[in-house]
Amino acid sequence: MIEERQKALINSVLENDKEKIYEIIDNMYPIDIAILIEEFDDESLLKFYEQIDNELMAEIVEQASEELQVRIIKLFDFKSIVHLFSYMSNDDIADILGNLPIKMRKDLLKMMKTGDTKQLQELLGYAEDSAGGIMTTEYIALKGELSIGESLKKIKEIGPETEVIETIFVLSKDKELIGTADLRDILISDEDKKLVEIMNDNIISVNPEEDQEKVSLLVSKYDLKAIPVINHKNSLLGIITVDDIIDVIVEEQTEDILMMGGVSKEERVDSSLVTSVKKRLPWLFINLGTAFLAAFTVGLFEDVIAQVVALAAAMPIVAGMGGNAGTQTLSLVIRSIALGEVSLKKNWKLVFKEVGLGVINGAATGVITGIILYMKYDNPYLGIIIFAAMIGNLVIAGFFGFLIPLLLKVFGVDPALASAIFLTTATDVFGFFLFLGLAKMFLPYLL
Amino acid sequence: MIEERQKALINSVLENDKEKIYEIIDNMYPIDIAILIEEFDDESLLKFYEQIDNELMAEIVEQASEELQVRIIKLFDFKSIVHLFSYMSNDDIADILGNLPIKMRKDLLKMMKTGDTKQLQELLGYAEDSAGGIMTTEYIALKGELSIGESLKKIKEIGPETEVIETIFVLSKDKELIGTADLRDILISDEDKKLVEIMNDNIISVNPEEDQEKVSLLVSKYDLKAIPVINHKNSLLGIITVDDIIDVIVEEQTEDILMMGGVSKEERVDSSLVTSVKKRLPWLFINLGTAFLAAFTVGLFEDVIAQVVALAAAMPIVAGMGGNAGTQTLSLVIRSIALGEVSLKKNWKLVFKEVGLGVINGAATGVITGIILYMKYDNPYLGIIIFAAMIGNLVIAGFFGFLIPLLLKVFGVDPALASAIFLTTATDVFGFFLFLGLAKMFLPYLL
Numbered sequence: 001m002i003e004e005r006q007k008a009l010i011n012s013v014l015e016n017d018k019e020k021i022y023e024i025i026d027n028m029y030p031i032d033i034a035i036l037i038e039e040f041d042d043e044s045l046l047k048f049y050e051q052i053d054n055e056l057m058a059e060i061v062e063q064a065s066e067e068l069q070v071r072i073i074k075l076f077d078f079k080s081i082v083h084l085f086s087y088m089s090n091d092d093i094a095d096i097l098g099n100l101p102i103k104m105r106k107d108l109l110k111m112m113k114t115g116d117t118k119q120l121q122e123l124l125g126y127a128e129d130s131a132g133g134i135m136t137t138e139y140i141a142l143k144g145e146l147s148i149g150e151s152l153k154k155i156k157e158i159g160p161e162t163e164v165i166e167t168i169f170v171l172s173k174d175k176e177l178i179g180t181a182d183l184r185d186i187l188i189s190d191e192d193k194k195l196v197e198i199m200n201d202n203i204i205s206v207n208p209e210e211d212q213e214k215v216s217l218l219v220s221k222y223d224l225k226a227i228p229v230i231n232h233k234n235s236l237l238g239i240i241t242v243d244d245i246i247d248v249i250v251e252e253q254t255e256d257i258l259m260m261g262g263v264s265k266e267e268r269v270d271s272s273l274v275t276s277v278k279k280r281l282p283w284l285f286i287n288l289g290t291a292f293l294a295a296f297t298v299g300l301f302e303d304v305i306a307q308v309v310a311l312a313a314a315m316p317i318v319a320g321m322g323g324n325a326g327t328q329t330l331s332l333v334i335r336s337i338a339l340g341e342v343s344l345k346k347n348w349k350l351v352f353k354e355v356g357l358g359v360i361n362g363a364a365t366g367v368i369t370g371i372i373l374y375m376k377y378d379n380p381y382l383g384i385i386i387f388a389a390m391i392g393n394l395v396i397a398g399f400f401g402f403l404i405p406l407l408l409k410v411f412g413v414d415p416a417l418a419s420a421i422f423l424t425t426a427t428d429v430f431g432f433f434l435f436l437g438l439a440k441m442f443l444p445y446l447l
Numbered sequence: 448m449i450e451e452r453q454k455a456l457i458n459s460v461l462e463n464d465k466e467k468i469y470e471i472i473d474n475m476y477p478i479d480i481a482i483l484i485e486e487f488d489d490e491s492l493l494k495f496y497e498q499i500d501n502e503l504m505a506e507i508v509e510q511a512s513e514e515l516q517v518r519i520i521k522l523f524d525f526k527s528i529v530h531l532f533s534y535m536s537n538d539d540i541a542d543i544l545g546n547l548p549i550k551m552r553k554d555l556l557k558m559m560k561t562g563d564t565k566q567l568q569e570l571l572g573y574a575e576d577s578a579g580g581i582m583t584t585e586y587i588a589l590k591g592e593l594s595i596g597e598s599l600k601k602i603k604e605i606g607p608e609t610e611v612i613e614t615i616f617v618l619s620k621d622k623e624l625i626g627t628a629d630l631r632d633i634l635i636s637d638e639d640k641k642l643v644e645i646m647n648d649n650i651i652s653v654n655p656e657e658d659q660e661k662v663s664l665l666v667s668k669y670d671l672k673a674i675p676v677i678n679h680k681n682s683l684l685g686i687i688t689v690d691d692i693i694d695v696i697v698e699e700q701t702e703d704i705l706m707m708g709g710v711s712k713e714e715r716v717d718s719s720l721v722t723s724v725k726k727r728l729p730w731l732f733i734n735l736g737t738a739f740l741a742a743f744t745v746g747l748f749e750d751v752i753a754q755v756v757a758l759a760a761a762m763p764i765v766a767g768m769g770g771n772a773g774t775q776t777l778s779l780v781i782r783s784i785a786l787g788e789v790s791l792k793k794n795w796k797l798v799f800k801e802v803g804l805g806v807i808n809g810a811a812t813g814v815i816t817g818i819i820l821y822m823k824y825d826n827p828y829l830g831i832i833i834f835a836a837m838i839g840n841l842v843i844a845g846f847f848g849f850l851i852p853l854l855l856k857v858f859g860v861d862p863a864l865a866s867a868i869f870l871t872t873a874t875d876v877f878g879f880f881l882f883l884g885l886a887k888m889f890l891p892y893l894l
Contacts, residue, residue: 029651031668152634159635160631165630165634166613187599188607202476204476220693220694223690243667243689246689246692249693253696256704257703257704258782261774261775261777263778267779268779269779269780269789273800276800277804277808280772281808284775288764288815292816292819294763295760298759302760305756311759313743313746313749316738316741316875317735320741321735324730325731327708328710331704331705331710332715333716336715336716341716342716360728361731369735424767432763
């Protein structure tokens with residue numbers, strides 16, 4: 001279906017058939033058009049641009065993937081780009097500029113209107129994943145002294161050019177942010193009342209340096225439509241809208257899942273083979289290092305294994321179960337950190353619960369494993385040893401599974417980043433060491 | 448800080464000191480108050496309720512955790528509850544009722560106003576995680592024939608009682624949904640124009656049975672503030688607001704991360720020890736089964752290991768690296784499925800990329816492993832064997848890591864659910880079998 005549309009569109013574009021192009025994209029949302037032209041070659045892209053109204057083209061570019069945006073900017077002449085930018089909001093322009101080589105960005109900024117340039121420079125100055133990096137400067141802010149009637153008039157004037165209209169930001173005479181007013185309340189209030197009288201002065205706001213993940217937690221907790229970004233003087237710098245917050249939440253979630261799985265957040269299912277190798281191989285090398293650590297631990301006990309080969313078959317059970325139990329704790333803690341529910345300082349006592357859980361779950365799975373090994377190799381001591389090793393390794397799993405992500409967080413590292421590697425290294429090394437060490441101690445009983 | 452406030456609040460509540468209570472909760476958001484009273488005992492909860500205005504109490508209950516909601520409903524008498532409900536929107540009431548025992552729910556419904564009851568029954572009829580289950584029936588829908596002036600008047604009238612005001616839904620004479628109008632456009636349009644003239648007739652909507660995850664993908668893709676839910680006759684049944692969508696996105700994400708880690712989505716970091724044991728042990732038993740499968744595979748080669756003990760130390764490397772590489776593919780595919788980017792039907796060819804990746808990454812990590820083993824045990828054949836086994840197991844990892852979640856999806860199972868278990872079973876069993884099997888074939892060269 002999409003492919004058919006794509007073909008039809010390419011044909012019409014190459015034939016410069018404007019009417020047919022509009023027939024195809026009529027009633028389509030800009031993001032769907034952006035997806036459709038994603039795989040156009042340079043020639044088709046240029047020809048497509050020539051046939052399309054600038055305003056629509058601007059909307060399409062706004063919604064396009066980063067790759068397509070950069071391609072388009074590099075392909076089109078600067079004058080066209082600046083013209084397209086005139087239809088976009090400043091935060092979207094800043095996003096696009098942020099992805100360009102610095103020289104190109106500077107050249108483009110030089111060509112733009114001075115007023116815009118200053119705002120853009122400011123927006124570009126904030127880190128990409130900070131509140132300042134995702135805020136927009138297009139909002140409605142009114143003085144608190146205005147009457148409702150005057151406010152409504154202003155809103156009708158400014159409304160068409162702003163991103164958010166349902167929340168009006170209320171300023172003092174000194175331009176400090178003193179409250180927010182819902183458009184709903186403005187609509188239903190007496191025309192003679194003043195804005196300060198109907199505003200909500202309990203403002204939830206963030207600083208421009210605030211991490212975007214924390215901003216998203218606030219918006220989600222308080223069901224906000226937009227959150228103001230203020231500086232230390234309480235001046236309104238910009239706002240972050242709920243649709244950008246959804247993008248942040250989805251982006252941060254993707255990052256967490258991919259990082260936990262040892263994949264770079266930039267990789268996608270359809271990345272090229274070369275990209276995928278480049279992104280994944282470094283992680284595999286790190287894992288290889290830890291695998292050798294585990295192998296080295298086993299190597300210490302080669303003499304024991306040579307005498308009781310059954311140990312070789314049983315040892316992956318101890319290590320594997322430790323890894324599984326630790327991953328359970330790890331997943332829970334990483335998710336709770338992301339939701340802002342848990343921190344080392346506040347909740348360190350919960351580690352005792354995880355340790356207790358390790359004892360119980362270790363005993364429950366260990367007793368079954370012990371009995372099966374006892375029956376298979378007809379040696380009760382082998383059963384007892386694996387029972388003890390399972391409890392020990394599941395305790396270690398709970399301990400590290402709980403503490404590793406919280407400690408990483410304390411040191412300012414993303415808790416999802418290398419948690420799993422640290423954890424399985426611990427459960428592998430300790431698991432092998434405990435099981436084979438116990439076997440060595442009680443070797444006479446196993447022979 | 449929170450604890451101090453909590454203590455102060457409890458004291459004021461027990462002393463029935465209304466003034467002091469309001470002093471403490473003044474300027475607090477309902478959700479923060481809900482968090483504060485979360486750990487109140489029954490007596491304090493009841494006393495707190497007696498001192499608080501009903502409207503504020505309703506907002507607090509709305510924002511409270513499920514556990515607290517159920518506690519409050521069971522604690523208060525039915526008349527108070529029904530009174531509190533009168534301040535809430537229908538979707539919130541339906542959410543609360545949905546968590547109650549059926550008998551209690553029916554009794555409560557009987558006591559409510561007949562008009563509300565019908566809507567509530569309808570809302571309760573939809574699955575909790577469907578579009579119908581999360582929609583609200585409080586929105587503004589106007590006939591398209593109305594003029595902008597008349598529309599504005601209606602909006603001012605109905606506005607205070609609805610959840611969403613920035614999007615107005617436009618109906619035909621037959622009450623079919625024919626478009627949406629932004630409040631912004633209504634505000635700035637000529638009073639004499641008709642609603643149909645300024646509305647957007649390209650509607651993105653969902654059916655009530657639609658899965659909430661798919662709904663959230665649509666809202667996120669098209670940056671919607673609210674999405675209409677319609678039946679097959681195109682009648683508007685309700686709308687889903689963006690704040691509820693954020694909740695869905697966060698909930699689904701929590702589910703994915705926890706399920707991938709082998710934890711039940713109902714568990715939390717601070718669940719009781721007993722709850723945690725109950726939730727985690729079943730997963731560990733399943734994992735134990737697969738661990739025995741791996742141990743059994745190793746057991747098949749005990750005679751080989753007895754002759755070349757070095758194999759015991761090296762074999763966890765092959766299995767572990769397979770698990771890691773497979774998890775990379777798995778994480779990427781699970782996330783892409785959640786974002787609606789990939790499906791088996793459309794993208795099955797990508798499995799060849801993953802297989803190719805397995806060959807390259809297997810060769811890269813295998814050659815290092817081979818050289819180290821060769822040097823350590825002074826046997827080139829051991830090096831060659833592990834090189835081959837690594838390639839083989841990373842190919843298997845890519846193959847299964849890609850196909851397992853997509854196949855689960857085809858069969859209607861959540862792809863995050865048991866993917867990791869299936870995958871590591873495959874990489875463990877194949878990894879051990881490949882490495883030890885090759886060792887058995889070339890045993891004479893290893894001695």
